[in-house]
Amino acid sequence: MKKYIKQVYSYFDIRFKLTDITQFAKKKKVPEHKYSIWYYFGGICLFLFFIQVITGILLLLYYKPSVEAAYESIQFIMGQVKFGWLIRSVHSWSANILIGVIFIHMFSTFFLKAYRPPRELTWVSGFFLLLVFLAFGFSGYLLPWNELSFFATRVGTDIAGTIPLIGKFIKTFILGGADVSGATLSRFFWLHVAILPLFTTIILVVHIILVQILGMSKPLGLPETQVKEVPFFPNFVLKDSLGWMLILALVGVLCVFFPWEVGQKADIFGVTPLGIKPEWYFIFMFNTLKIVPSHVLFLEGEILCVFGFMVGGLLFMLVPFLDRNATRERKSPFFTLAGLIILLYIIIMTALTYLLPNI
């Protein structure tokens, strides 16, 4: 048996240079210190992404992207297809956990200043991945074509329409018309299963290559005595796998006890339900829009808010190029404080919706 495996390995080694890869993996070292636990969140993001791909492909077997059949196909998957409820619930729960873990991964990287040179492009590619996964969440949310998803999409695209100059064009392009309709569903499906996976693959490959080539960043200010190097394989990989197992167990529990609901079929002529809101990862922006006054000086509040988030996002993406202290391997308390404020703002503005739903 061993001889057979060796023959197969040799066959692929000659063609794929597997020895070079295994040698690289054997030599690769990862720093271990009191903050190492934050390193594992990147791997968890990757694991959840794989789950999304697999469950998404399985759902494609039965999902029908049309107004007449989308909701019914979801009902069919949840009620009639063997383990359909599990696949769909895993897909929905993993999506939400994935975005949460992306935020944790992003902020842990931020506070550990892991964007310092030479890892600026790792940060930038990671930021693009965040945007792509938010787009995944936004486009995927409409696909069940239920009441919540229909009206949440309408609210979200109305906000996109307020971007100065290009807003109307973007809104019409996204919706495939003036309002959320069958054309929007087709378009979102196209985005969700074709365009966004393509972008994700490209950016993710770049991101992982950069991480592998450049290795893990060591936090600023940690004395060398507190940092030791451990082999990537098998030490880091085994710990990563342990994290993956725990996440898998969590997803399983959530799917059995809180299966994702089918909801009520969307009625395009219906009235917007009271208290309609987007998914939790957009809530902090949604609540900001609610509290900003309708006019600030001569500017419309909504436009100012959207513009503010766009500029804020751009600045966040450019942090590696703005944080000169970190570049010089010095502590940068200003950026740490700014990051803390942003994080607290996101948490509070998100929590408010659930703690005070009538506001």
Place this chain on the structure above:
Amino acid sequence: MKKNYLHCLTLIAILLSPLALYPQTNSCIKCHGEMEEKLLAPVEAFKQDIHQKFGLNCSDCHGGNPTEEDIDLAKDKTFKGSPQRKQIPELCSSCHSNSNYMRGFNPNLRVDQSVLYWTSRHGQLLKKGDTKAAVCTDCHGTHGILASTYPKSRTFPWNIPQTCSRCHSDKDYMKDYKISTSQWDDYKESVHAHALFEKKDLSAPVCNDCHGNHGAVPPEVTSIAFVCRQCHPSTGELFSQSPHKKVYDEMGISECEACHGNHKILPPSDEMLGTGEEAVCIQCHEPDSKPYEIASRIKQKLNEFTEKIDYADSLLDRADRQGVEVSEARFELREADTLLILVRNLIHSFNLSEIVKKIEEGEQVLSEVREAGEASLKEAKFRKTGLIIATCFIFLLATALFLKIRQISKKTQA
């Protein structure tokens, strides 16, 4: 010369013609507008009046010459003043019964109100000289008359009960007539009032739907059922085929009213059936009589059916709470609910075999729903079992990984 004269006159007429467009003085409005309270009220009210919107003014009803500023000239020989109550039907019908005249305003408007009125109890009393009887203005108002299709109108469906009760609920006003004054209070508790006032269902019956509009009379015993059948034809048809019909007609018992009442028609409940305390059957049927047994049997079958529906519903609720998709089963359960409505309607036939047949149809549907519900609960249990096994497996794997990691860490440290 004559030609020049004619041209001159024409020119003057053309030059003065704009004056025709200038609003002519309405001295009635002008004078009454300067008065207080009672004499000012018509001016204020008339602003909303439908007659005013169609271009009529005070003189069309009261006579006189509103173009004259002087009060004596205004109150010329055509002036009628405030008509007496007994004159009002004639005054109103002078226009409203003239189909040629009314066609110019609204070809769809009926012109038989006066004819009907004189057949009504109100008309008959007025003919005998009783001026307390209702006349046109008591229901429609005097100067602020609104179209019946306008929600604020006194004759808009949801305002009609209050319009009628202004007299009919006044004990002092009605004391000479020896009829009940509790109709409005009773009606307010009825299922029809609930539909009208809470659900805003304008098809719910109000006073005029049963008693008539302008020809209002209390419906005769034999005609009450015809009144109810306007909206409840199927129930009426079933009753006509039942053994009760002949007996009720012979005994002069009003069909629907005997069990459901008249003004205070409460939402029907299953408790009205059978031999219980609230049952209407025991009003007539003695214990141990055949009808008594039939009533009891029908109630028993109905109870069993509703209990089975509740059980199926609870099964689906439990499965739903545990996260199993049951929308298809719920849809099937609605068929059972529809059959329950049909059974409750079929009760008016008092035909035990037909009722049982319908119930059996429903029970067939329910057995399928029950099967689906039980399968869903089984599925929920299967999921939890699967989760326990999967979680145990994952934790075993995680434990193995943890031990391996510890072993490697110890090796590395060594």
